[in-house]
Amino acid sequence: MTTPLTMSATLLAAATDTGTGEAVTFWLLGPLAVLASVGMLLSKKAVHSALLLAMTMLCLAVLYLAQDAPFLGVVQVVVYTGAVMMLFLFVLMLVGVDSGDSLVETLRGQRVAALVAAFGFGALLILGLGDTIVSNEGLEQANADGNVVGLANLIFSRYVFAFEVTSALLITAALGAMVLAHRERHVKPLTQRELSVQRFRGGQHPAPLPSPGVFASHNAVDTPALLPDGTPAETSVSRVLVARGDVRRVPGTLPPAELEKRDDEA
Amino acid sequence: MNPMNYVYLSAMLFSIGAAGVLLRRNAIVVFMCVELMLNATNLAFVTFARMQGNLDGQVIAFFVMVVAACEVVVGLAIIVTIFRTRRSASVDGANLLKY
Secondary structure (H helix, E strand, C coil): CCCEEEEEEEEHHHHHCCHHHHHHHHHHHHHHHHHHHHHHCCCCCHHHHHHHHHHHHHHHHHHHCCCCCHHHHHHHHHHHHHHHHHHHHHHHHHHCCCCCCCCCCCCCCCHHHHHHHHHHHHHHHHHCCCCCCCCCCCCCCCCCCCCCCHHHHHHCCHHHHHHHHHHHHHHHHHHHHHHHHHCCCCCCCHHHHHHHHHHCCCCCCCCCCCCCCCCCCCCCCCCCCCCCCEEHHHCCCCCCHHHHCCCCCEEEEEEEEHHHHHHHHC | CCCCCHHHHHHHHHHHHHHHHHHHHHHHHHHHHHHHHHHHHHHHHHHHHHHHCCCCCHHHHHHHHHHHHHHHHHHHHHHHHHHHHCCCCCCCCCCCCCC
């Protein structure tokens, strides 16, 4: 025999229950999205962060599709993973892959404080939501004419003013980006003669940089050439390869630390 | 499954994004974390629309996406401009308003 309380609980559970297929989708993609975003937070290289963020966004797009929001799911793929993430990757390309994160803590204890704040905020949010009574009306009625038609009916009636303001915002953003990205030339460009003088007066390397090493086993650009004393020539490999940590040690030579030790012993 | 699970997921993603904004130094990564926070709110809006049985939440998520796109365009232009003058994309570097 069921008491009224448990009966109402089972009724509520039946009212808020979603289908099994949706539950499977959620429990597959939800943890994946969380893992990808934690990876984005922890990865050292900005490119990896960007790719992991794209993965999180794709997971969210599928979750939108599962929740009767096909239009938003498709827009998420096209606008976020398509346009916005490509823009991020373009800017990473412009700024350079070697713009790594500095690991120096400028404010003491800031990292711990930030972690505590984020954890506390998340815990408060989730615990605060824990007691809410949930309804699950479903969108069958609202999506009766199709999701896109339903959204269009709302956007062009109740939200038409917001929609118009959005167009103004988009134009302003495009103009702002153009103004910020435009570079005015304040000084006249240097001639070839002036550039040459500058190169020699500067005391830097006036000649071309040394080419990478050519050995019996490796002759690729990631292998540094050797100087007469047996140490690798740092300038013979590209700066980008050094930043990515893709430089090969010359086979048959000792790593720099060993060389120093040998010098000390000698 | 209770649809509130979506809201819990959204809260977790939002907190991870907030942690990223506070922890990371690279301006571009900070920006990506802001994007993650916006995505998390969108998930909450879509879930609320489904719970309430009307499409208003989805319309608001749509507007959030538009505003986020504008924000990305202007923000990345600012980052590129700062990088051009300072040769660094670290948020610690830009502590002066001029030069």
